[in-house]
Amino acid sequence: MTASATPRRRRFAPYLAAARLAARDQTTGWAEAVGRAAFLAVLLFIFSSLWQHVPMSGAAADPRRLLWYLAITEWVFLSVPSIHLTLERDVRTGDVAYRLPRPVSYLGMRVAEAFGVALVRLAILGVVAAGLAFALSGGLPPAPASLLLALPLGVLAVLLGTLAQAAVGATAPWVDDVSPIYWIWQKAAFVLGGLIVPLHLYPDWLRTAVAWTPFAVLLNGPARTAFAPSTADVLETAGLLVLWVVLVGALARAIHHRGLRALGVHGG
Amino acid sequence: MPPALHVTRLSKTFRVRERRPGFVGALKGLFSRPSHDVRAVEDVTFTIERGERVAFVGPNGAGKSTTIKMLTGILHPTSGTAEVLGFVPWAQRRELAYRIGTVFGQRSQLWWHLPPTDTFELLRVVYDQDRAPHAARRDRLVDAFQLGDLVHRPVKTLSLGERMRFEIVASLLHAPDVLLLDEPTIGLDVVAKSVIRDLVRERSTQDGATVLLASHDTGDMEAVCDRVLVIHDGRLLLDRPVGELRRTYLRRKVVTLATAEPRVDVRLPGVTVREASPHRTVLEVDTATTPVEAVIQAALAATRLEDLTVEDPPMEEIVKAIYASAGRVAPAAGSAR
Numbered sequence: 057m058t059a060s061a062t063p064r065r066r067r068f069a070p071y072l073a074a075a076r077l078a079a080r081d082q083t084t085g086w087a088e089a090v091g092r093a094a095f096l097a098v099l100l101f102i103f104s105s106l107w108q109h110v111p112m113s114g115a116a117a118d119p120r121r122l123l124w125y126l127a128i129t130e131w132v133f134l135s136v137p138s139i140h141l142t143l144e145r146d147v148r149t150g151d152v153a154y155r156l157p158r159p160v161s162y163l164g165m166r167v168a169e170a171f172g173v174a175l176v177r178l179a180i181l182g183v184v185a186a187g188l189a190f191a192l193s194g195g196l197p198p199a200p201a202s203l204l205l206a207l208p209l210g211v212l213a214v215l216l217g218t219l220a221q222a223a224v225g226a227t228a229p230w231v232d233d234v235s236p237i238y239w240i241w242q243k244a245a246f247v248l249g250g251l252i253v254p255l256h257l258y259p260d261w262l263r264t265a266v267a268w269t270p271f272a273v274l275l276n277g278p279a280r281t282a283f284a285p286s287t288a289d290v291l292e293t294a295g296l297l298v299l300w301v302v303l304v305g306a307l308a309r310a311i312h313h314r315g316l317r318a319l320g321v322h323g324g
Numbered sequence: 325m326p327p328a329l330h331v332t333r334l335s336k337t338f339r340v341r342e343r344r345p346g347f348v349g350a351l352k353g354l355f356s357r358p359s360h361d362v363r364a365v366e367d368v369t370f371t372i373e374r375g376e377r378v379a380f381v382g383p384n385g386a387g388k389s390t391t392i393k394m395l396t397g398i399l400h401p402t403s404g405t406a407e408v409l410g411f412v413p414w415a416q417r418r419e420l421a422y423r424i425g426t427v428f429g430q431r432s433q434l435w436w437h438l439p440p441t442d443t444f445e446l447l448r449v450v451y452d453q454d455r456a457p458h459a460a461r462r463d464r465l466v467d468a469f470q471l472g473d474l475v476h477r478p479v480k481t482l483s484l485g486e487r488m489r490f491e492i493v494a495s496l497l498h499a500p501d502v503l504l505l506d507e508p509t510i511g512l513d514v515v516a517k518s519v520i521r522d523l524v525r526e527r528s529t530q531d532g533a534t535v536l537l538a539s540h541d542t543g544d545m546e547a548v549c550d551r552v553l554v555i556h557d558g559r560l561l562l563d564r565p566v567g568e569l570r571r572t573y574l575r576r577k578v579v580t581l582a583t584a585e586p587r588v589d590v591r592l593p594g595v596t597v598r599e600a601s602p603h604r605t606v607l608e609v610d611t612a613t614t615p616v617e618a619v620i621q622a623a624l625a626a627t628r629l630e631d632l633t634v635e636d637p638p639m640e641e642i643v644k645a646i647y648a649s650a651g652r653v654a655p656a657a658g659s660a661r
Binding site: 066069070073074077080081084085149150151152153154155156157158159160165317319 | 393396397398399400417418419420421422424426428431432433435437438442445446449450451452506
């Protein structure tokens, strides 16, 4: 049966199956989950101690809210799998040869697998991050119900991060090592995405410039729920996340398709 | 009905960028890097009918894998055409994927931490197969490959030979019409190689699948295939029935004896000494004159054997013999590139 003759529901079935299998595979590696959780704990402990000694005032810089904000940005950031390294390894080792001659999209399957891994990480790290933020900040932030909105926004943000890193990994047929490109992406996400400090504390000119990039919603988007945003703000964030998911997904796909021809340069 | 594979003047040239040595060279490389072309496959033409089992042999770097990768649609050729079951692989890769199975030695499609059954289930969904017929075929293949006891063990706990058998099962699950095998026995011990060769031959006979088996090991060719394509330096050198190649170019065996005594003297017609060092003697045997068994009996009569290996001559020597029989000299490896 060819792809064009396959009903839409069954066309998506391989990607769902790949995500499920990857999620199952992820649950076999508890050591990695413990390592990530420990890293998150150390980070939140350091910043909670720091913010207790930095004079800040007002709701926009409330230490409790800032700690919840950091817990959410780190929760998202640590949940994104290293799909760029997987794609690089497939090209370098030649494993791509096994995965390309299949009646499904190679990139689509890799993204689906990464997203399956991400969902498991989101669940584990979500519990750890919420528990630590509660314990270290001494309770929930004001208007805690808005924190629940971080869940769907976090899932969308992790999908965006996964696709962005897939775009980085898709350059592997041209470059032997995708790490330098990932390094630029990662540092830009740290600084322009407001990993530690919320974007509303940035200077106006920088906040305006960043608003035109995916970084504005990648980390700051879900984490701003710690500051009880309005419904309109949340809907705008969700809309922007969906928009960037589509755009970055299309970019990753375009790079991958160009890369398939360049694959020959490296001998397959 | 189109043939299983039809390849016409297929060529593939890679452009390889060079790196200059040293720090200054690395700095220069930021601005300009010289490159040169490598002709991996050149004007290769052949046709394989449905149900044929064909070996694609040649030394390492001959162009076998590059050709296989073009036939699976992974690589685009520089020139020439190819059709697999009437599909152009690089233009119709996904449509073709339903009809072909691939095995790449030392690569894996199995999930490392999970049992092979999990990968099989994923492949069922990928190839859009109904549950019941898939399960029946999976169980038949698992039985045929004698893997019933291992099917629920995580892949990481399997030996290389066991894993390769699962890899082949995974490639056969969707009942492909054409099986493309690239060095499926590489790195395996003698027993595991024999098992895999027998199973591939058996399955292709039962399913009627066409087999193209790329290998640098002439044992794969002899055990599985009826016809052989010899490739060297990207060019097709020979297209013959395996029996004819065996009679013409595979008459010789290399017998290595590790002996208790420092020297052993085996004087038989058609047997020459290739190397002799204390406790180790390498003999070349013309099997048309003297069978290998006679050589072993003579050695046993002369000394106590501590170890014994019987091998085909390396592929490079066979290629040289093919060139010699055509009155030509084999070019040095890579010279055609």
